[in-house]
Amino acid sequence: MNSTKNPRHSPGQSITDKFPTVGEKNPSPDILDWKLEVVGLVKRPLTFSWEEFSELPKREGQWDTICVTGWTRLDDKWGGVGLAEILGLAEPLAEARFVRFVAYSTRDHDTSLPLEYANEHVILATELNGEPLSQKRGGPVRSVCGGKYFYKSLKWVRRIELLAEDKLGYWEEVSSYHNNADPWKNERYSSRPMATDEFAERVGKRDFSDAFAVRDEQFKQLNGVDLSGGRFERAQIKGCPLHYVVWTGANCSGANFTLCNFAGADLRDAILVGADLEGANLQNADLRGADLRGASLTAAKFVRGEHSAKIEGARFLRSDIENEGLSSKEQAFLLAPEQGAIIE
Missing domain, CATH: 2.160.20 (Pectate Lyase C-like)
Known part of the structure; x- marks a missing residue:
């Protein structure tokens, strides 16, 4: 990992051009029958097959990948479907305030974000820097959230759930990762x-x-x-x-x-x-x-x-x-x- 100091990156980070694999290495076996569910506080619960998901309008986003362990990749380009596109079809109810993402994971790996923030900053990504997203990187579909530590982005998304009250995600609960995850405020852990x-x-x-x-x-x-x-x-x-x-x-x-x-x-x-x-x-x-x-x-x-x-x-x-x-x-x-x- 070739790292350098750069005034652009958030506190405590080093710049790298590598992409270390952290967290879970493999999804649960049922990812072979991939589908995406949208449930919870929505007017229209939805289920997408891979073919149906692939037909949705595409969106691109360019964000830094900021890992809580201290490395940052600048200007990664993610392509996929904007969360706003999917939620526009599902129609969240007025009381929905948070969105939870659940993975194809043997430990039900998940994370959550305020709905308003996620609607503007989350892509359900299928591509990274112009290439199809590998399973190692969270493919076929992962959530990517700009402006947060990368644990707020989830590999192997299987379900999107709209909630009235927040629910701490896997790393936030097990390892006390900070629920707000703002890298510019160095919000890595909750004490x-x-x-x-x-x-x-x-x-x-x-x-x-x-x-x-x-x-x-x-x-x-x-x-x-x-x-x-x-x-x-x-x-x-x-x-x-x-x-x-x-x-x-x-x-x-x-x-x-x-x-x-x-x-x-x-x-x-x-x-x-x-x-x-x-x-x-x-x-x-x-x-x-x-x-x-x-x-x-x-x-x-x-x-x-x-x-x-x-x-x-x-x-x-x-x-x-x-x-x-x-x-x-x-x-x-x-x-x-x-x-x-x-x-x-």
């Missing part, structure tokens, strides 16, 4: 801190296994606190300040540290196998001897001149480093023989 008593107890026991916390400022208290050998397996600690934590030899296997700031952290010999480090800042962190095999590294940051991460003896899978979500600069650093990482 969901851990209970104060629970936090203190976990620190005392050095056990954060299976913990859940989002944008939790309590974690600043761990600055310099020795939690060597601590347990963080399967923890979901997202968007939290973890600078200068001392987690030498800690077991963080399967943990989710998306968008956490580990600057200056001591992670020597830590077990980060299968950890989610998407968008994490690991600059100036000491990762010597750590095991990062199977870790998700999309948009992670290791390089900062003389304050780059120390990775001698750290173990990585080459396939994790060479994934399309890591910038070329970061890839080159991790693979450089002089850095001393063990690449498998």
